Amino acid sequence: MVYDxxxxxxxxxxMAAARRAAxxxxxxxxxxxxxxxxxxxxxxxxxxxxxxxxxxxxxILENSRHYGFDxxxxxxxxxxxxxxxxxxxxLNNIYRQNLSKDKVDLYEGTASFLSENRILxxxxxxxxxxxNGPLNEEILEGRNILIAxxxxxxxxxxxxxxxxxxxxxFFNIKESKKIxxxxxxxxxxxxxxxPQVSHHCELLNEEEHISSLLxxxxxxxxxxx
Numbered sequence: 001m002v003y004d005x006x007x008x009x010x011x012x013x014x015m016a017a018a019r020r021a022a023x024x025x026x027x028x029x030x031x032x033x034x035x036x037x038x039x040x041x042x043x044x045x046x047x048x049x050x051x052x053x054x055x056x057x058x059x060i061l062e063n064s065r066h067y068g069f070d071x072x073x074x075x076x077x078x079x080x081x082x083x084x085x086x087x088x089x090x091l092n093n094i095y096r097q098n099l100s101k102d103k104v105d106l107y108e109g110t111a112s113f114l115s116e117n118r119i120l121x122x123x124x125x126x127x128x129x130x131x132n133g134p135l136n137e138e139i140l141e142g143r144n145i146l147i148a149x150x151x152x153x154x155x156x157x158x159x160x161x162x163x164x165x166x167x168x169x170f171f172n173i174k175e176s177k178k179i180x181x182x183x184x185x186x187x188x189x190x191x192x193x194x195p196q197v198s199h200h201c202e203l204l205n206e207e208e209h210i211s212s213l214l215x216x217x218x219x220x221x222x223x224x225x
Contacts, residue, residue, distance in 0.1 A: 006142035011038020014148035
């Protein structure tokens with residue numbers, strides 16, 4: 001199959017590029033090995049805000065007795081996770097429908113280059129030929145190929161690193177009673193508030209203050225200038 005544009009990666013950037021090109025009458029394919037929507041939808045903004053809102057409701061209920069309310073409540077974490085995941089799945093389906101509406105061919109699998117303009121997709125299922133069943137391999141040719149795979153954290157080669165997870169796996173935690181978050185950037189600061197309703201969290205940081213980037217922003221924007 002020959003395309004005007006092949007986009008590798010179904011995050012916000014890849015989705016936008018594929019749909020925009022298709023609207024200009026280009027024949028477009030998009031390859032994604034996981035869920036559509038990228039980090040924000042699946043392991044970032046969306047699940048974080050849902051968990052953060054749950055923690056906020058928990059705090060309100062906990063403190064309501066100070067305002068004269070006699071509130072007794074329990075918390076069902078599996079139910080929250082189930083509803084959170086269903087909401088994310090709904091967003092995944094909306095992304096899928098948007099690709100179909102703009103006539104972008106979706107291939108589900110892992111892409112690797114065979115040459116400058118040819119890629120091999122392994123473990124694919126062509127969204128436009130579901131009746132044919134799953135495809136083990138598919139070779140696509142593109143006049144233009146856009147790599148929009150995002151990035152991933154790098155784990156340092158230190159003892160015990162095999163027992164850690166990145167922020168991508170953070171929302172899969174269900175049983176742990178205590179969580180340690182290493183670092184104090186904006187992602188760490190946001191995540192530490194999200195699960196307090198069911199877990200105890202501690203921020204592990206070598207800096208005296210959180211978010212060391214903040215001091216540089218203040219220094220260069222408000223002091224040196």
